[in-house]
Amino acid sequence: MYASTVKCRLIGTLLALGVLASTNASAQGDRIIMGVFPGVESGQAEAAEILDRYMPLAEYLTAKTGIQVLVAPVKLPARAIKEMVEGRSIYKLFFGPPVFASEAIHSANYLPLVVEQERIRGFFVVKADNKLQSLKDFADTTRVAMPGPKLLLSILANETLAQQKVMLKPEARRHISSTDGIQLALDNGMVDVAVMRDRFLKKALAEKPSAYRVVGPLVDAPGFALIVHKSVPDKVRARLQQAALALNEDGSARAAQARAGLKTSPFVAGKDDEFQALQRMMTIWAS
DSSP states (O other): OHHHHHHHHHHHHHHHHHHHHHTTOSEETTEEEEEEOOOTTTTTSOHHHHHHHHHHHHHHHHHHHSOEEEEEEOSOHHHHHHHHHTTOOSOSEEEEOHHHHHHHHHHSOEEEEEEESSOBOEEEEEETTOOOOSGGGOOTTOOEEESOTTSHHHHHHHHHHHHTTOOOOGGGEEEOSSHHHHHHHHHTTSOSEEEEEHHHHHHHHHHSTTTEEEEEEOOOBOOOEEEEETTSOHHHHHHHHHHHHHTTTOOSHHHHHHHHHHOOOOEEEOOHHHHHHHHHHHHHHOO
């Protein structure tokens, strides 16, 4: 029954998107397409899984605004951004991680509607017996494990090091694709310092309470964001923003289902300046 429901939702959405794309009506007065990219780790999920997770948000926005919101899962974010920049995108509304949102705001005429209240935070972590006490103790050869250079934690780590005037040699940055791999590299002494997201650090400390120590926080960044294209009328944007903010305190079953799918902290109104700051970091460090 569950698989059948998901399949029917996906087929219905794809048919609707086909009709809208063929008529070039991706955003009209009573309907709008919301692209969704869950982020790097969950981006490999099947389209049906993505659709089932975010459909409740679309249904909630539809019920609150009277605007039909359709969900379009995105598995290739680079292609989606390219189409947005070129003005060929069917997405006039988009929900995704901060790096994607920042790029769309900077390059493709999108505006932030709402963003997670909880900002994304990370830390420089060492083994408990390491002699490093703060970032000031880092040498240019201090080996630091971090994700790939275009990923958010690496961008934030490099920005933090630059602000603290820590100049690492290129080979001192060890890019490792998985969070488990970063922790393993620290455990095995392959690196001196690991860059960890706050949630992962909390889990690591719970498993090994006396194994690690924080030597400094990263600069933070906004969380997941709901963004909208500037071509969407002001009144429609306002209605969508009000509906998304109402989700925070709404006690209805529909709202609870939408929040469960999102897996985010409560929303607050989005601000251009926080994404401008992130875009500046991305321009410097993600190249």
